[in-house]
Amino acid sequence: MKEIYNDKNEITIPFHKSLKENIRSIETIFQDCDDVVKKEFQLNRAEQTIPAYMVYLDGLTNNDMLQDNVITPLQRYRFTEKEDVFQAFFHSEIDMVDLKEETSFSNAVNSVMKGDTILLIDGYDKAIVIASKKLPVRSIQESETEAVMRGPRDSFNESLRVCTALIRRRIKDPKCKIVQDTFGERSKTDYALVYMEDLVPEGLVDRVKDQLAAYETDAIYDSGMLEHFMNKKWYSPFPIIQSTERPDKAASSVLEGRVAIIVDNSPEVLLLPATFNTFFQASDDYYTQWSVATFARILRYIASILAIGLPGFYIAITSFHLEMLPTEMLLAIAEARSNITFPVVLEVLLMELEFELLREAGIRLPGPMGNTIGIVGGLIVGQAAVEAGLVSTIVVIIVALAALASFTIPNESFASAYRLLKFFLIAVSAIWGLYGFVLGMLVLAIHLSGLTSYGVPYMVPAVSTAEGRYESKKDFIMRLPIYLMKKRPVFTKAGQRTRMRRQ
Amino acid sequence: MEETQYRISPRQLQRMIILETGTIGCLMAAAWSGVQNGILVVMLSIIGSLFYGGLLMAIGRAGGGFFAITERSLPGLLWRLVWLIYVVRFAIRGAWILSYLELLIQETLLEGSRWMIILPLLIVCGYASLRRLEGRARFVELLFWWVVIPLVVLFLIGLWKADLKSLMPEPQVSLSELLVGEYRLMALFLPLEFLLFRMSALEGRGLKIWYSGMKGILLSGLWLLLVYVVTVGIIGINWSRETLLGVTDAMELISIKGGGLERLDILMILFWLIGGVITLSAYLFQGQQLLRRTCSVFGSGVAAGCMLLLVLIIYLCIADSEAWSDWYLEYACRIDLPVSVGLPVLLWCLYRLRKPRPKQHAAEAGSE
Numbered sequence: 001m002k003e004i005y006n007d008k009n010e011i012t013i014p015f016h017k018s019l020k021e022n023i024r025s026i027e028t029i030f031q032d033c034d035d036v037v038k039k040e041f042q043l044n045r046a047e048q049t050i051p052a053y054m055v056y057l058d059g060l061t062n063n064d065m066l067q068d069n070v071i072t073p074l075q076r077y078r079f080t081e082k083e084d085v086f087q088a089f090f091h092s093e094i095d096m097v098d099l100k101e102e103t104s105f106s107n108a109v110n111s112v113m114k115g116d117t118i119l120l121i122d123g124y125d126k127a128i129v130i131a132s133k134k135l136p137v138r139s140i141q142e143s144e145t146e147a148v149m150r151g152p153r154d155s156f157n158e159s160l161r162v163c164t165a166l167i168r169r170r171i172k173d174p175k176c177k178i179v180q181d182t183f184g185e186r187s188k189t190d191y192a193l194v195y196m197e198d199l200v201p202e203g204l205v206d207r208v209k210d211q212l213a214a215y216e217t218d219a220i221y222d223s224g225m226l227e228h229f230m231n232k233k234w235y236s237p238f239p240i241i242q243s244t245e246r247p248d249k250a251a252s253s254v255l256e257g258r259v260a261i262i263v264d265n266s267p268e269v270l271l272l273p274a275t276f277n278t279f280f281q282a283s284d285d286y287y288t289q290w291s292v293a294t295f296a297r298i299l300r301y302i303a304s305i306l307a308i309g310l311p312g313f314y315i316a317i318t319s320f321h322l323e324m325l326p327t328e329m330l331l332a333i334a335e336a337r338s339n340i341t342f343p344v345v346l347e348v349l350l351m352e353l354e355f356e357l358l359r360e361a362g363i364r365l366p367g368p369m370g371n372t373i374g375i376v377g378g379l380i381v382g383q384a385a386v387e388a389g390l391v392s393t394i395v396v397i398i399v400a401l402a403a404l405a406s407f408t409i410p411n412e413s414f415a416s417a418y419r420l421l422k423f424f425l426i427a428v429s430a431i432w433g434l435y436g437f438v439l440g441m442l443v444l445a446i447h448l449s450g451l452t453s454y455g456v457p458y459m460v461p462a463v464s465t466a467e468g469r470y471e472s473k474k475d476f477i478m479r480l481p482i483y484l485m486k487k488r489p490v491f492t493k494a495g496q497r498t499r500m501r502r503q
Numbered sequence: 504m505e506e507t508q509y510r511i512s513p514r515q516l517q518r519m520i521i522l523e524t525g526t527i528g529c530l531m532a533a534a535w536s537g538v539q540n541g542i543l544v545v546m547l548s549i550i551g552s553l554f555y556g557g558l559l560m561a562i563g564r565a566g567g568g569f570f571a572i573t574e575r576s577l578p579g580l581l582w583r584l585v586w587l588i589y590v591v592r593f594a595i596r597g598a599w600i601l602s603y604l605e606l607l608i609q610e611t612l613l614e615g616s617r618w619m620i621i622l623p624l625l626i627v628c629g630y631a632s633l634r635r636l637e638g639r640a641r642f643v644e645l646l647f648w649w650v651v652i653p654l655v656v657l658f659l660i661g662l663w664k665a666d667l668k669s670l671m672p673e674p675q676v677s678l679s680e681l682l683v684g685e686y687r688l689m690a691l692f693l694p695l696e697f698l699l700f701r702m703s704a705l706e707g708r709g710l711k712i713w714y715s716g717m718k719g720i721l722l723s724g725l726w727l728l729l730v731y732v733v734t735v736g737i738i739g740i741n742w743s744r745e746t747l748l749g750v751t752d753a754m755e756l757i758s759i760k761g762g763g764l765e766r767l768d769i770l771m772i773l774f775w776l777i778g779g780v781i782t783l784s785a786y787l788f789q790g791q792q793l794l795r796r797t798c799s800v801f802g803s804g805v806a807a808g809c810m811l812l813l814v815l816i817i818y819l820c821i822a823d824s825e826a827w828s829d830w831y832l833e834y835a836c837r838i839d840l841p842v843s844v845g846l847p848v849l850l851w852c853l854y855r856l857r858k859p860r861p862k863q864h865a866a867e868a869g870s871e
Contacts, residue, residue, distance in 0.1 A: 433612065448645070449642035450642070459645055462644075462645055463645055
């Protein structure tokens with residue numbers, strides 16, 4: 001085996017003219033691979049026969065197509081004496097689908113691993129690759145994580161080709177480029193960069209390619225893993241690359257000059273650059289009335305503040321600054337806490353822990369049971385905790401409100417950052433009260449203002465940039481009517497910002 | 504989008520001026536004006552700050568920036584010494600702000616040991632100082648409205664409660680007293696010195712930069728005036744002169760019916776705290792940058808650590824916050840303010856003298 005593979009796990013042997021040699025190599029490489037089908041047969045040529053050899057992977061290959069379009073025609077066809085057998089596949093009337101000549105042994109084996117079929121013919125030191133993939137794939141379904149009230153229901157699935165097709169279906173412009181490559185030495189996972197040739201900023205695509213080329217790893221199984229390789233700010237809980245299951249969102253991002261990365265076996269497509277604001281934009285914002293969309297957007301921003309800060313703020317006020325509250329409210333809190341023996345911070349942590357457990361259990365349990373556990377946990381356990389004197393009713397409301405608020409953020413990985421940082425604010429508020437709360441918030445503000453995503457400041461359009469400052473604000477906290485959004489956002493290449501003209 | 508690292512926009516500059524100069528300055532205006540005709544003093548100081556800021560902006564934009572003119576006109580040892588002087592001066596100002604914030608927080612938000620208060624504050628400011636200039640500008644820009652809107656709204660509400668008659672200037676105005684008061688208040692505008700180091704990092708046309716800079720100085724002056732009017736109008740001139748926390752005392756007396764909060768002063772201090780962090784971290788940032796220039800082997804982390812340590816040591820030299828304030832006012836008026844004008848002017852003159860004139864330059868080139 002050592003003679004076949006080099007240190008980088010690449011096959012180094014070449015094709016031989018002798019089919020027997022090639023078969024020996026194939027047999028060695030695919031030894032103990034019972035799912036690999038190897039078929040030896042004869043091609044008819046005048047009065048003689050030529051040995052040929054076919055290799056494909058059972059389960060990833062369209063067997064019917066192979067039988068009908070390759071094997072049967074080949075057995076019927078009789079090559080003439082003068083005819084070059086190899087070239088005849090490309091120039092004769094043999095009715096076959098997508099064919100490719102392959103001179104590299106390594107590439108030929110890789111093609112087999114991807115579901116294609118290779119055909120070796122005696123006397124030729126090259127192979128014919130027959131596109132015969134038929135990968136097991138989930139049908140196009142509705143997105144569960146990015147559901148919308150109005151708008152298209154289709155979502156990406158695990159097939160790279162389906163994903164690219166869903167984007168192509170929405171952008172019928174040849175300037176929309178789809179560049180494919182593989183990542184992972186052993187998984188050889190296909191990925192595709194999708195971008196608009198004329199809208200993407202100079203150097204962004206090369207930067208992404210260089211970034212990915214810099215790593216060598218065994219395998220990736222999801223776009224999330226690729227995202228980790230691309231994120232240099234490993235210490236930041238905030239994602240600097242957006243992910244989506246929605247083809248309409250991916251297509252609109254590509255048309256804004258962003259790059260979409262589709263990874264085979266992953267229904268989540270990566271979008272970059274990403275800013276804080278993009279994580280608050282839901283697809284249906286653009287399909288509903290602008291006033292309704294604006295209201296929803298404002299609600300999401302308020303919800304994000306509640307999700308991150310409400311428990312910490314409550315702890316700070318009730319533990320350190322009760323004098324801030326009006327007397328009636330003070331009495332209500334005192335009454336609610338009259339039977340509680342725990343300090344406020346422990347109460348809040350207890351309830352937060354319960355909510356996090358319910359959330360985690362809800363995800364892991366099968367569908368209907370997961371929904372049930374949320375209701376049962378929320379109602380029964382919460383009620384029981386209040387009656388047992390472990391937590392006060394106000395804390396239940398505070399924690400539930402914060403949890404509810406975190407679910408209004410349309411992006412899961414972004415919302416997770418909020419849930420995580422909520423505990424940081426709880427801790428600093430418990431130690432320093434409102435002083436700690438404000439310092440904690442400042443730390444977040446400092447961190448966020450220092451973040452950039454592929455050269456774009458993360459807090460755009462809340463902070464200024466050289467261009468597109470006011471245009472970007474039209475799709476910020478307010479989503480103005482579509483006909484007013486004449487310019488593309490700051491992601492787009494300078495000089496290509498106009499997207500709408502009135503005839 | 505193209506990279507815009509190390510460049511800041513005129514709008515960011517304007518906001519930095521307002522928050523860095525306005526927030527801490529407002530808190531001290533009533534206590535430091537020190538005369539009966541305080542409102543005239545404040546107005547005069549605003550005019551003075553426009554000239555002061557204008558001068559610093561002009562020097563900051565000359566000859567490729569203040570860094571360049573200093574390092575070109577002095578030999579290596581001397582320009583390093585100049586930067587060290589700036590580092591120490593910024594550290595002293597940082598220590599004063601630290602002591603003032605400690606007093607403010609201890610009196611209003613959190614009773615406890617001074618370490619309990621200053622350590623988290625220093626950590627946060629140190630973290631903020633590790634950003635690059637563009638990151639800092641974004642940070643200030645991001646927080647601008649969060650600080651300005653609540654405070655301005657609160658003070659506009661307070662304006663209704665202010666007794667404006669007590670602010671009227673007295674008929675017999677002593678010019679010397681006015682000028683002394685004006686000079687003392689000019690010490691509040693010392694953060695404008697950052698303009699020296701930022702002007703070369705600005706993007707945009709010269710006129711726009713000037714407009715933004717002057718607008719920022721004027722707005723911070725007007726903010727100072729508003730706070731002065733409300734503070735003195737509510738608590739009176741004598742009370743405001745005797746305490747360092749006159750503004751918070753005045754805020755305690757403001758309440759909004761049905762506002763949902765009993766003590767508005769706490770809310771106000773929280774927003775003021777943000778401004779305090781911005782100013783203190785600006786001194787740490789600039790000091791860190793100058794330390795790195797002075798000693799090129801320093802990384803940003805080490806330089807920030809050194810700057811933090813220096814601020815802490817200076818802060819510990821004077822135990823009491825009120826004593827700190829008295830000492831700082833004396834120091835600012837006698838040393839810091841004259842140096843802040845004199846040193847850049849001197850360096851600019853040296854630069855002009857050493858810079859080869861076009862004719863001389865051409866002659867030298869011809870003889871070669």
